[in-house]
Every structure is written in C-alpha cells, then in structure tokens.
Amino acid sequence: MAEELRFFLRVALYAAVLTVIYWFASYNPVEGTYDWAGTVLLAASALAAAAVVAVAAAFARRALHGRPGSPPALLGRWLLFADPGGEADEQPLSAGLQPLPRASWWPLVGAVAATLVALGLIYGPWLLLPGLVLVAWVAWGWVTQLRSIR
Amino acid sequence: MTAMTGAPPVEEPARIIDYLTTTDHKKIGVMYLVTAVGFLVVGGILALIMRAELAFPELQLLDESTYNQLFTMHGTGMIFFAIVPLGIGFANYLLPLQVGAPDVAFPRLNALSYWLYLAGGLVAFSGFLTASGAAAFGWYGYPPLSNETYSPGAGPNLWIMGLILSGASGILGSVNFIATVFTMRAPGMTMFRVPIFTWNILVVSLLILLTFPVLTAALALLFIDRTVSNAFFTPEAGSNSILWQHLFWFFGHPEVYIMALPFFGVVSEVVPVFSGKRIFGYRALVFATVLIGAYSFSVWAHHMFTTGAVSNLFFAATSFLIAIPTGVKFFTWIATMWRGRIRLATPMLFVIGFLFQFLVGGISGVFLASPPIDYQAHDSYYVVAHMHYVLFGGSAFAAFAAFYFWIPKISGRMLSEGLGKAHFWLVLIGFNLTFFPMHQLGLDGMARRVADYPANPGWGETNLVISLASGLIAVGTALFVWNVVRSVWMGCGAPAGHDPWGGHSLEWATSSPPPHHNFVAMPPIRSERPAWDARQAAAAEPRDG
Numbered sequence: 001m002a003e004e005l006r007f008f009l010r011v012a013l014y015a016a017v018l019t020v021i022y023w024f025a026s027y028n029p030v031e032g033t034y035d036w037a038g039t040v041l042l043a044a045s046a047l048a049a050a051a052v053v054a055v056a057a058a059f060a061r062r063a064l065h066g067r068p069g070s071p072p073a074l075l076g077r078w079l080l081f082a083d084p085g086g087e088a089d090e091q092p093l094s095a096g097l098q099p100l101p102r103a104s105w106w107p108l109v110g111a112v113a114a115t116l117v118a119l120g121l122i123y124g125p126w127l128l129l130p131g132l133v134l135v136a137w138v139a140w141g142w143v144t145q146l147r148s149i150r
Numbered sequence: 151m152t153a154m155t156g157a158p159p160v161e162e163p164a165r166i167i168d169y170l171t172t173t174d175h176k177k178i179g180v181m182y183l184v185t186a187v188g189f190l191v192v193g194g195i196l197a198l199i200m201r202a203e204l205a206f207p208e209l210q211l212l213d214e215s216t217y218n219q220l221f222t223m224h225g226t227g228m229i230f231f232a233i234v235p236l237g238i239g240f241a242n243y244l245l246p247l248q249v250g251a252p253d254v255a256f257p258r259l260n261a262l263s264y265w266l267y268l269a270g271g272l273v274a275f276s277g278f279l280t281a282s283g284a285a286a287f288g289w290y291g292y293p294p295l296s297n298e299t300y301s302p303g304a305g306p307n308l309w310i311m312g313l314i315l316s317g318a319s320g321i322l323g324s325v326n327f328i329a330t331v332f333t334m335r336a337p338g339m340t341m342f343r344v345p346i347f348t349w350n351i352l353v354v355s356l357l358i359l360l361t362f363p364v365l366t367a368a369l370a371l372l373f374i375d376r377t378v379s380n381a382f383f384t385p386e387a388g389s390n391s392i393l394w395q396h397l398f399w400f401f402g403h404p405e406v407y408i409m410a411l412p413f414f415g416v417v418s419e420v421v422p423v424f425s426g427k428r429i430f431g432y433r434a435l436v437f438a439t440v441l442i443g444a445y446s447f448s449v450w451a452h453h454m455f456t457t458g459a460v461s462n463l464f465f466a467a468t469s470f471l472i473a474i475p476t477g478v479k480f481f482t483w484i485a486t487m488w489r490g491r492i493r494l495a496t497p498m499l500f501v502i503g504f505l506f507q508f509l510v511g512g513i514s515g516v517f518l519a520s521p522p523i524d525y526q527a528h529d530s531y532y533v534v535a536h537m538h539y540v541l542f543g544g545s546a547f548a549a550f551a552a553f554y555f556w557i558p559k560i561s562g563r564m565l566s567e568g569l570g571k572a573h574f575w576l577v578l579i580g581f582n583l584t585f586f587p588m589h590q591l592g593l594d595g596m597a598r599r600v601a602d603y604p605a606n607p608g609w610g611e612t613n614l615v616i617s618l619a620s621g622l623i624a625v626g627t628a629l630f631v632w633n634v635v636r637s638v639w640m641g642c643g644a645p646a647g648h649d650p651w652g653g654h655s656l657e658w659a660t661s662s663p664p665p666h667h668n669f670v671a672m673p674p675i676r677s678e679r680p681a682w683d684a685r686q687a688a689a690a691e692p693r694d695g
Binding site: 048123 | 258261264265268304311314356364377397460666
C-alpha cells in the first residue's frame with residue numbers, strides 16, 4: 001500500500017479510537033449526558049480521513065497491488081512507517097513528471113471571482129451575480145487551459 | 151561529484167505581470183512572505199497604538215469601541231494573515247526543493263491559494279473603512295457578542311468572509327503540500343530521508359485539512375445567524391453559544407500548532423547546520439512531530455475550562471500529555487548543539503532566543519492546562535504573556551531565523567550580519583521587557599481586552615515600561631526590513647553562492663536563487679542530508695595535480 005494511503009489510514013484509526021475515548025470521558029454524571037459536539041467532530045475527522053483512503057484506493061490501482069503477505073504482516077506495514085531500506089515500497093504514486101504550467105491568469109481571476117461572491121453575500125445581488133458568472137468563466141478557462149497544457 | 155553540477159540557465163528579471171500570472175512555487179513563496187511581513191507590520195502598528203493607550207491608566211487616545219477593533223484585528227491579522235502565512239510561505243519556497251521536486255503538485259491551485267489569502271486579508275481589514283468599523287469581538291468571535299444584536303454593521307460580516315476566503319486558501323495549500331510530499335519526491339528520497347522542516351509541513355497540512363473546514367462551516371453558520379436568523383449560536387433564540395466554542399476551538403487549538411510546527415521545523419534545520427553536526431534523533435523528531443499533531447486534536451476544550459460545560463479532567467490530562475513530544479524536540483535540539491562547533495551567526499542567535507522563550511511559553515502553558523490555575527488566570531494578562539511567548543518569542547523568532555538562513559538561497563544575496571545582530575538584540579530585549587511583566591500583571595488580576603485599567607499600585611509603572619519596551623520591538627523590526635531592502639532590493643548584500651552556510655538538505659545543492667524547475671543536476675540521495683553527503687564525497691575525491 002502506498003505511503004499516502006497508510007498515512008491517512010493511520011489518521012482515521014487514531015481519530016476513531018480518540019472518538020470512543022472522548023465519548024466515554026465526556027460523560028457528565030450530574031446531568032447524565034455525553035458531549036456530542038466534540039464526539040461528532042472527532043468522528044467526522046475519522047470519517048474524512050477514511051474517505052480519502054477509500055477514494056484513493058478506488059482510483060489508484062497500484063495501491064491495490066501492494067506487496068503480498070499475511071494479513072497481520074500487511075497490517076503492520078500499513079500502520080508502521082516503511083523501512084528506509086525498502087525503497088521499492090517507498091516510490092510515490094506519481095507516474096512521472098507531468099507538464100507544469102509556467103503562467104496562468106486563472107488563479108488571480110478565480111480569487112477575484114470568489115471575493116465578489118463573498119462580498120455579494122454581504123452587499124447584495126449586484127455583486128453576487130457578476131461574481132457567479134466570473135466563477136463559471138474561471139472554471140471553464142481553468143479546465144480548457146489544463147487540456148492545452150497536456 | 152560536487153553538490154552543484156551544471157550552470158543554471160540565466161533567467162530574465164521578473165516583471166510585475168510575471169508575478170500576477172506566476173505558478174512557480176518560488177515566486178509564490180516570496181509573495182506569501184512579503185505579504186505576511188506586510189500584515190505583521192500592520193498588526194504591529196495596531197499593537198503599538200494599543201500600547202500607547204495602555205501606557206497610563208484612564209483613557210487618553212482611544213475610545214473603547216476603537217480599542218476593541220484594534221485588538222480584534224491585531225489578533226486576526228497576526229494569527230490568520232501573518233504567522234500562519236509565514237510558515238506557508240517558507241513551505242511554498244522550500245518544500246519542493248527539499249524533496250527534489252520541480253514544483254508543487256498543483257501549481258495553479260497554489261497560485262489560487264495565494265490570491266485567496268491576499269483577498270481574505272484585504273476583505274477582513276476593509277472593515278476599518280465601513281461606517282460601523284471593523285470587527286470588535288476578539289479574534290475568536292464568541293457569540294452572542296458577535297451576533298447582529300451586539301455587533302451590528304458590515305465590519306463583522308467582512309471579517310467572517312475574509313476568514314472564509316483565507317480558510318479556503320489554507321485548505322487548497324495543504325492539499326498541494328500533502329500531494330507534493332507523497333507523489334513528487336525525487337528518487338531515493340524515502341519518507342525517512344525527508345527533511346524535518348518538510349515533515350513538519352506535512353503534519354501541519356493534515357491539521358489544516360481536518361480543522362479549517364470546521365472553522366469555515368462555523369463561520370458560515372455565524373454569518374447565517376447574523377443575516378438570516380439566530381438559528382445556531384444565540385441562547386435567547388433557543389440555540390447554543392457553547393457549540394460555537396466547541397467548533398472554534400476544535401480548529402483553534404490545532405491552529406496553535408499550525409503556527410508553531412513549521413517553525414519547529416526551521417529550528418530543526420538551523421541547529422545542526424550551525425552546530426556542525428548531524429541532527430540528533432532524526433526519527434525521534436519525526437515521531438514527536440506526528441504525536442504533537444495527533445495530540446492537538448484532543449486538547450481543544452482546555453480553552454473552555456471556565457464554561458463548566460466540558461470534561462476538565464480529560465482536557466487537562468491531554469494538555470499535559472502534549473508537553474512530552476514537545477520536550478523530546480527540545481532534548482534533540484540541545485543534544486544536537488552539545489559538543490558541536492557552534493557558530494553564533496544571526497539565524498542561530500534567533501534560534502537560541504526561540505529555545506529560551508518558547509520554553510517559558512510552554513511552561514506557562516502547562517500551568518494553564520491545570521483547571522484551578524486556569525480559573526484564576528483566565529482572561530487575564532497572564533494568558534496574553536503565555537500566548538506571546540509561544541507565538542512571538544517562539545514562532546516569530548524562528549521566522550526571523552528562517553529569513554536570515556534562507557534569504558541568501560532565495561535572493562542570492564547575504565543579509566548584513568551587523569544589522570541582523572542589532573535586530574536580534576533589540577527584539578530580544580524589547581520582547582522580554584514587554585511580555586514578561588505581563589505574567590505578574592495577570593496574576594495581580596489585570597484583565598485583558600480592556601482599554602482602561604484601575605490605577606492600582608504598580609500597574610501604571612509596569613504598563614509604562616511595557617509600552618516603552620514595545621517600541622524596541624518596532625525599531626528592531628524596522629532594522630530587519632531595512633536589512634532586506636538594502637541587501638536584496640538595492641543589491642548591497644554580498645553574493646551568497648549556492649551554499650553559504652554548509653547546509654544539509656537538498657535546497658543547498660542547487661543555485662541561489664534556484665532555476666525555474668529547481669535543479670540542473672541532483673546529487674544522490676542516500677540520507678536525510680544529501681547536500682552534506684555530496685560535500686563529503688567531493689572532499690574525499692583525489693585532487694588533480
């Protein structure tokens with residue numbers, strides 16, 4: 001399993017364990033209640049990290065073809081950091097250097113669009129609508145520029 | 151083989167349009183750093199105005215409302231738009247270099263992160279231009295004080311939108327850093343050869359990824375509360391203001407480590423170079439970083455002890471626990487310096503200042519993690535002293551170390567050592583005279599966030615000393631800005647060469663400044679200090695003739 005997936009898997013497991021511990025620790029014997037705000041926040045963190053693992057594992061076929069081994073050994077490799085000598089297991093998922101853009105106006109225009117939307121929510125549709133139109137234009141330009149780079 | 155092989159291509163000087171459209175991580179890093187220093191200066195000016203008011207009891211210069219705006223925007227500016235972006239700026243410049251990548255994984259997203267950060271800062275501070283003024287409820291915006299009833303006008307809404315924009319910037323930036331570390335490392339750069347600074351940025355990125363969305367959601371709910379209906383945080387309307395505190399501090403305490411960890415990374419890079427030794431306990435430092443990040447998720451409600459609505463026992467225990475990995479870091483830094491050939495150049499001076507001052511901030515933090523002491527010191531100047539020893543005495547000092555250490559790499563010019571040392575001593579003396587007496591003021595009961603204070607015996611004199619000493623910090627910081635302008639912009643600094651300090655990590659194996667895609671040639675990576683290895687290999691080669 002690639003390092004990035006192990007990283008997020010560890011985070012998910014840690015947050016899940018912490019959620020359970022916190023839920024027990026937050027019990028208020030006077031009122032007979034638990035603190036659900038903190039418990040839900042921690043559980044959401046576990047789910048968010050697990051979602052990254054699930055999505056990445058689904059899309060990255062290489063991640064599904066890790067080194068064979070017994071289930072305990074695999075679990076050990078996933079939870080511990082990789083052996084620095086085992087460089088074969090340490091190669092990142094990237095399939096090589098992709099073309100890198102040198103310049104683009106879209107990030108600056110995108111930030112202007114987001115700012116117009118934010119200000120439009122405060123001051124009204126006369127800023128919000130142009131902001132939304134600009135957001136759509138930036139999205140189109142961003143994607144089409146990506147195609148031209150590739 | 152030498153570390154630096156091949157001449158980098160000569161590049162044209164950058165024009166303004168190059169910066170507006172750039173996707174190069176190095177230019178974006180520089181833009182982050184310049185903007186963050188700008189907000190640091192603005193935040194500092196707001197602090198000086200506050201200190202002028204506090205120099206004497208009673209009101210002299212400001213009214214309460216203006217004072218409230220000043221401390222709110224001082225905290226907001228320093229935390230969201232100065233200290234965090236300083237770390238992100240250094241990460242932008244250095245992280246791809248340290249892992250041997252030509253850029254970050256998503257260069258255009260990186261540029262968008264910067265522009266959203268700048269826009270967020272301008273929007274938040276634009277509240278000063280509105281009729282009702284800027285936000286005036288403290289940087290953590292507790293409801294019901296921050297709702298429409300008690301904080302009317304556009305200023306608070308601009309504050310909310312500014313933070314949402316900068317939060318989006320942080321999330322996009324952290325995605326970029328994580329993807330870069332995981333997918334763009336050079337051949338041979340295993341996870342346990344990644345420099346400590348980059349490890350710290352990796353952990354910080356994860357903290358941002360898990361906590362900034364919580365803040366963004368909370369701010370959106372607050373905005374709805376203010377503009378549509380009091381549905382979420384207003385007790386009079388049947389909702390719950392404690393919920394805001396949970397949401398805010400679930401972000402807010404990891405945020406402390408988001409502000410600290412990058413600078414722990416800086417210290418871990420500077421100490422071995424200026425001690426002439428390998429870093430002691432590389433793996434211990436990595437695990438300590440990961441543990442600090444992990445524990446930071448379990449301590450958020452130690453800011454809420456006095457609400458009586460949280461488990462004080464749980465949060466006190468976890469808050470004490472986080473001192474252990476922090477202590478591990480201190481021991482590794484001290485052990486690295488032990489019997490080393492220490493060079494007291496300006497970066498090392500700032501790091502030594504960091505070590506003492508962060509220790510004071512850390513120890514006062516352990517005291518505050520004890521609920522009985524927190525009940526006594528809560529909302530007093532003791533907390534102000536603690537926070538500034540962590541964020542100024544710690545993070546800002548390490549940031550100055552980082553500037554003196556890496557500006558030669560960024561610009562190809564050395565900063566003046568004389569001006570640097572004058573900067574260090576002025577800020578060291580000014581900082582400690584400003585913030586150390588605040589511990590006593592807090593224990594004596596002086597409340598924070600008030601423009602006026604009673605003329606109790608000793609308070610007036612102590613506050614006058616504090617206000618005068620804060621001027622020393624301003625003079626020292628002005629010297630730093632002048633040093634950069636003189637050495638870099640005016641070109642008076644001596645040429646740096648590609649490795650002026652004898653650096654250890656990969657950025658010292660390329661030219662200063664590096665070429666567009668960072669490396670013309672790369673040394674073999676067989677340890678966590680490839681530049682040092684390459685120098686040793688070059689020294690071992692037999693000389694011709």
